Amino acid sequence: MNHNTVRTFRAQDPKAALDIVKAMMGPDAVIISTREVGGNLFKRGEIEITAALPAQKPQSKKDKRAQKKAAAAYGATNETAPVSKHPAFTKDDNWIFEEWESANNPVPLQEKVKVEPETQSFMQALPANLKQDINEEPEPYDIEEIEPRNLRANEQTGKSILAQNAQALIAATKSQNLPQKPSKAMPTSDLPYSHMPPHARQLMRELQRKGLSEEIAEDIIECRLTPQTCHSNQTLRKEVAAAMRKRLPAMTPPWKTQRRKIMALVGPTGVGKTTTIAKIAARAIIESRLSVALISIDTFRIGAAEQLKRYGEIMSAPTFICRNEDELAEAIEQTQDCDLVLVDTAGRADKSSILKQTGILQRIPGLEIYLTLSAACGYLQMAGAASTYRMAAHKGVIITKIDESFSPGSIFAAEISPSTPLCCYTDGQTVPEDLHQADSQKLVDLILDI
Ligand SMILES: Nc1nc2c(ncn2[C@@H]2O[C@H](COP(=O)(O)OP(=O)(O)OP(=O)(O)O)[C@@H](O)[C@H]2O)c(=O)[nH]1
Ligand SMILES: [Mg+2]
Secondary structure (H helix, E strand, C coil), X not given: CCEEEEEEEEECCHHHHHHHHXXXXXXXXXXXXXXXXXXXXXXXXXXXXXXXXXXXXXXXXXXXXXXXXXXXXXXXXXXXXXXXXXXXXXXXXXXXXXXXXXXXXXXXXXXXXXXXXXXXXXXXXXXXXXXXXXXXXCCCCCHHHHCCCCCCECCCCCCEHHHHHHHHHHHHHCCCCCCCCCCCCCCHHHCCCCCCCHHHHHHHHHHHHCCCCHHHHHXXXXXXXXXXXXXXXXXXHHHHHHHHHHCCCECCCHHHCCCCEEEEEECCCCCXXXXXXXXXXXXXXXXXXXXXXXXXXXXXXXXXXXXXXXXXXXXXXXXXXXXXXXXXXXXXXXXXXXXXXXXXXXXXXCHXXXXXXXXXXXXXXXXXXXEEEEHHHHHHHHHHHHHHHHHHCCCEEEEECXXXXXXXXXXXXXXXXXXXXXXXXXXXXXXXXXXXXXXXXXXXXXXXXX
16 A cells, blocks of 8 residues: 555553544554553553555645644644654543544533533632633643642742642632621621631631531531630641541551451542552552552453553562452452452442442451542542441541542541541552552641641
8 A cells, every 4th residue: 555644653552542543644544553662560651553644545624734733732743753752642641632632623621521510610710810721722731740749849839739729729719608707797796606716717717618527627626725726826726737637547558567468449430449459559569578469359340350450460469350259259268378468349339339349348358448539529529428338347548639639628528537547548640659658647737738
């Protein structure tokens, strides 16, 4: 075949690579070769794909324009360039490739991105300078900028991105239904929390904006109202921080376990169970030199078991895919020599499925269940999930996606207590770096922006 255009692209996975070829070269492109390049122990290699267009295929002006725009937006070089590679392609996210699609089929961002009603009202309430961003065409991404490192301080302001998120949220929620500052027209005795000194009421509002429920915020502050704290804002804040820390008891992280441990991560869909298992396994192998086995009982979601299997291969950890209770019991039997056995489960929302899955897990002697919840989903969702999963009688809680959370105080909805302490938390997608030992001091500092 006579080809006049041969181009090579790299992407994270074969589907993404094909999408790019489709977006850049159209449906008539012929794949000439694919191969995996790069990659190391914890990072998958990229898929390099070479495609060609038949010479006789005339390109419409519209196609050319769209392709030019796509190329410009993503730093891709023109058709003679051997490799069109933008740093964004090295990331693990399909959303990057949606941008490719959008460059060819421009649609308003609001239509392209499904904005949840909650997010929509949040965006509407944002100050104009922040709101602008959602209406504008996306700038070419700089991967360093978008990398979820919300805990990293901004070089110019010295504030963490989380703190900036919190500030945006404070601005956005000013108009919402949170306890308001006393209005002059209202008699002071009719104000909510009129028994509290003004700085305590102010702290109430602040805690609620950071994601705590009114009940928990009130409970924490009420108990700390003494003659000293009523006269000093600083003393009150210190006391409140101490009370918050007390409500986040921590446990020894699983990767430092001194005895054989079998732990299953349960929780709603997409909270990061599988990724967190990979992070824990990697830390256990690298840091503590433990022998680790992985088990997946998630045969519900297509590709879920393969996801874990892939991590197992990367870490050379024995991995078992179990389709029923007998296979699970058999796999546990085969991992007798392992220090740490991590069981991945299907993310479920309905009670009967949760109950069924929980039953299977509870019948494994010595298996500990850990509830995994995402801090990014907000207080109500987290409280709902914690309540739904209470039946799992979990031994501890794992919090994920702290980096994506606008209201990290919502972790108080996870019902963390001395009997179900915080096991560990994650603040990013990178395996294993973004996994951390539970640290109530750090978390409370984050919430109070200390
Ligand atoms: N930003 C951020 N993303 C995370 C974090 N943990 C996991 N993710 C991402 O969340 C997405 C879902 O992660 P999974 O590990 O597949 O979630 P899951 O709970 O196993 O999902 P199901 O098996 O479908 O229920 C992936 O894109 C992860 O990279 C985190 O701490 N921060
Ligand atoms: Mg999973």
